[in-house]
Amino acid sequence: MTGSDLDAVTTARLLMRLPREADRDRFVELFCNEDFMVFYPRVLTAGEARDRFDHMVAVCQGIPFGKQPVVELSSGLVVGYAGVDYIDFEGKTWLEWGYRLVPECRGLGYATEASQALLAKARQTYTGTLLAIIAPQNLASQNVCNKLGFTCWKQASVGGDIRNLYTLPIGEPAT
Numbered sequence: 497m498t499g500s501d502l503d504a505v506t507t508a509r510l511l512m513r514l515p516r517e518a519d520r521d522r523f524v525e526l527f528c529n530e531d532f533m534v535f536y537p538r539v540l541t542a543g544e545a546r547d548r549f550d551h552m553v554a555v556c557q558g559i560p561f562g563k564q565p566v567v568e569l570s571s572g573l574v575v576g577y578a579g580v581d582y583i584d585f586e587g588k589t590w591l592e593w594g595y596r597l598v599p600e601c602r603g604l605g606y607a608t609e610a611s612q613a614l615l616a617k618a619r620q621t622y623t624g625t626l627l628a629i630i631a632p633q634n635l636a637s638q639n640v641c642n643k644l645g646f647t648c649w650k651q652a653s654v655g656g657d658i659r660n661l662y663t664l665p666i667g668e669p670a671t
């Protein structure tokens with residue numbers, strides 16, 4: 497068993513584990529796919545997608561609940577990702593929660609299931625406030641966010657686009 501397997505989290509239908517080199521081609525394919533990247537400013541070029549995968553690996557080396565592959569147990573396929581990435585917003589570096597699934601795996605509760613499992617891991621290792629940034633018209637994502645316990649903070653411009661911002665404090669409250 498590898499270190500990455502030991503860090504894996506399983507649910508009834510899914511496995512979340514750290515990204516490995518063998519995942520590269522799958523994520524490059526996904527990051528370049530218009531359907532997968534809906535509600536993102538644009539699809540990535542192949543070069544940008546490879547960089548994004550490298551970034552995913554790097555973040556996961558430091559954060560056990562970094563954005564990581566979501567594997568569907570029934571098919572064995574990587575069907576998306578869930579977890580956090582760093583984002584700078586209003587002069588502060590935040591951990592931003594996100595998820596993204598292939599179209600055929602949406603509407604099955606996977607994003608909520610994967611996120612709940614990874615949030616349990618986050619609560620064991622991190623104290624702070626998580627941020628979620630969602631396009632106002634992305635109702636599915638806002639539903640997931642609400643089910644995870646995030647609450648609406650405000651609407652703001654992020655990268656020039658109006659976004660709904662949600663927060664979720666986790667870990668021990670400061671004394």
Ligand SMILES: CC(C)(COP(=O)(O)OP(=O)(O)OC[C@H]1O[C@@H](n2cnc3c(N)ncnc32)[C@H](O)[C@@H]1OP(=O)(O)O)[C@@H](O)C(=O)NCCC(=O)NCCS
Pocket residue numbers: 532533534535594595596597598601602603604605606607608609629630631634635636637639640
């Ligand atoms: C957002 C996304 C990850 C949600 O994944 P999912 O596994 O389908 O989410 P869940 O099934 O756990 O929950 C979705 C909820 O939204 C609801 N929903 C789905 N589509 C909806 C829509 N178009 N309008 C309103 N509600 C919708 C579902 O009914 C469900 O709510 P319920 O459990 O109360 O019935 C998925 O749709 C996706 O990958 N979208 C494209 C990428 C994206 O938008 N990522 C987020 C960027 S902020």
